[in-house]
Amino acid sequence: MNELSMDMVMNVISPLIIGDRILDVGTGFGTVIKALIKNKNINITSIDPEMWSFDMLKNTFLDEIYKNRLRLLKLSIEENGFNDNQFSTSISLFSAHHFKDVIKAMNEMYRITERSIIIADWTPESSEITNPHKPRELKKPMELVIDYAEDHGYIIKRNKMWYLVYKIND
Numbered sequence: 598m599n600e601l602s603m604d605m606v607m608n609v610i611s612p613l614i615i616g617d618r619i620l621d622v623g624t625g626f627g628t629v630i631k632a633l634i635k636n637k638n639i640n641i642t643s644i645d646p647e648m649w650s651f652d653m654l655k656n657t658f659l660d661e662i663y664k665n666r667l668r669l670l671k672l673s674i675e676e677n678g679f680n681d682n683q684f685s686t687s688i689s690l691f692s693a694h695h696f697k698d699v700i701k702a703m704n705e706m707y708r709i710t711e712r713s714i715i716i717a718d719w720t721p722e723s724s725e726i727t728n729p730h731k732p733r734e735l736k737k738p739m740e741l742v743i744d745y746a747e748d749h750g751y752i753i754k755r756n757k758m759w760y761l762v763y764k765i766n767d
Contacts, residue, residue: 606690606717606759607632613763615712616685620644622674622706623692627654634661642684644672674702682711691759693718694734699741707749707764714751715763716742723758 607628617639621629624645633641641661645651651669661667672678674689675698687710689702696702706714720739721732728735739760746753746762754761 603628609761610688610690610715610717610763613713613715613765614686614688615765618642618683618685618711620679620684620687620706620709622687622689622702623695624650624654624669625690625692626650627657628690629688630654630658630667634658634667637666640666640668642668642670644670644674644677646671646673673697674705677705677709679705679709681708683709685711686713686715689716689718691718691728693742694730694738696738699738700745703742703745703749711766713763713765715761716746717759717761718742719759720755720757727758 619633619639619641621641621643624630624643627650630641630643633639648671654669655662658667674696687706689706693699693716718739719728719730719735721736724730724732724735742762743753743760749764751762751764
């Protein structure tokens with residue numbers, strides 16, 4: 598099994614996605630958008646404090662933006678302004694190491710998510726293999742995410758190059 602494949606990661610998390618109001622935390626290269634936009638029954642809001650990929654994604658998904666199926670917003674998860682339970686599922690793929698405040702980010706994801714919270718990120722072992730980050734840039738955020746997940750009833754799965762924490766609320 599190739600742990601570095603984004604398609605494989607999406608195959609692992611896809612069964613965890615519940616509902617039709619999806620929040621993508623950390624737009625990045627648009628991995629979540631590209632995987633989920635094919636489903637015409639969902640609406641995606643994708644947030645990122647940096648907008649470096651927005652122009653490319655706007656051009657790629659112009660029809661979905663005009664149909665209000667996709668929103669690209671310059672926001673951080675820590676300071677978002679969303680309502681409680683506004684989203685059925687929140688997903689953060691390979692962005693948690695960029696959170697300014699991991700605990701606040703996870704608390705916010707919990708507050709604004711009605712059903713399923715999914716966070717996957719790189720392990721320190723993946724440093725400079727699957728991503729440009731140094732091990733120390735990945736280690737502390739990973740420890741904070743996993744500690745929070747353990748304390749709040751999340752399921753935790755660890756792989757060599759990435760880890761996954763998720764929680765499904767009833």
